[in-house]
Amino acid sequence: MSPPTAIHPRDALFDAGEIAAVVLPVCDHYAGVEARMRKSLELQAEMGPVFDVTLDNEDGAPVGGEIEQARLIAELLAGRLNRHGRVGVRLLPVGHARFEDVAAIVLGAAVAPAYLMLPKPQGLAEVQRAAQVIDALAGAAVPLHALVETHGALREVFAIAAHPRIESLSFGLMDFVSAHRGAIPLSAMGAAGQFDHPLIVRAKLEIAAACHAHAKVPSHCVVTELKDTRALQAAAERACRQYGYTRMWSIHPAQIRPIVDAFAPTTAEVDLAIEIIGAAQAAGWAPIRHRDALHDRASYRYFWQVIERAQRTSFHGGPQLPAELRQAWFA
Helix, strand or coil, X not given: CCCCCCCCHHHHHCCCCCCCCCCCCCEEEEECCHHHHHHHHHHHHHHCCCEEEEEECCCCCCCCCHHHHHHHHHXXXXXXXXXXXXXXXXXXXXXXXXXXXXXXXXXXXXXXXCCEEECXXXXXXXXXXXXXHHHHCCCCCCCEEEEECCHHHHHCHHHHHHCCCEEEEEECHHHHHHCCCCCCCXXXXXXXXXXXXXXXXXXXXXXXXXXXXXXXXEEECCCCCCCCHHHHHHHHHHHHHCCCCCEEEECCHHHHHHHHHHHCCCHXXXXXXXXXXXXXXXXXXXXXXXXXXXXXXXXXXXXXXXXXXXXXXXXXXXXXXXXXXXXXXXX
């Protein structure tokens, strides 16, 4: 296949005034204990930026030891293991007495975090308040992620997704279940049960819909069965294929590869996407007939996004794009 020389797919398929969708690695790996944080950074350095590492200063920090944890995180951000610039930090809730102190230490690191995760906002007002504090600490260039794990955040999820500082929203499954005071059974925290309970399903769909409406990244919640690879794989595939999530949390290094695999397109999907985009480009992006099916700019956008997803997951050894196409489209 000869390299395409016509209009780049992004320029042909998306209007100049259209909001560009945020693109992030498909896996967000959390670590809070020092040994696990260092191990996670080592693994990222080895595998490449196919997954993000989030250093945890909330649940991962000892109670009362948040300042010391923040200093350790600042040291790791600036260390040699942060080779790809894809290391974020989960802060304390904005209502915590040490929120500003921790944020100041993290933002004072020699290397800025790739993003800051805001846990447990009660709604849009707390996201706005956190953003104001972070901006005042010279963190205006750092994207914000937020966890939707309270009733208030879910109620205002579309407004939160619309906030210009927000890049991604994650579903906080366990806190959300606990917020129902025992009305949702424990089984809903499991890999399979979380896809069965109507209140959990509603929350997941609302978050995904809000993110896609505002070109942000919906990030799926944890699977707590650390060694059950089959359960993790099934949950990741459902999150990606049925619920519209484009990113997912990992809480153990063994979960990273299965998540990336589940979110990667298949070789057949990539091959078809290359055929369609190549034919569309050759036709000047006019409608085409391919295998007795009509395709136009609407389906071209879908197939281009398959190709972009293949590029994001190819570090892991997933479906590879031909070298000439990688050079032409992603150099």
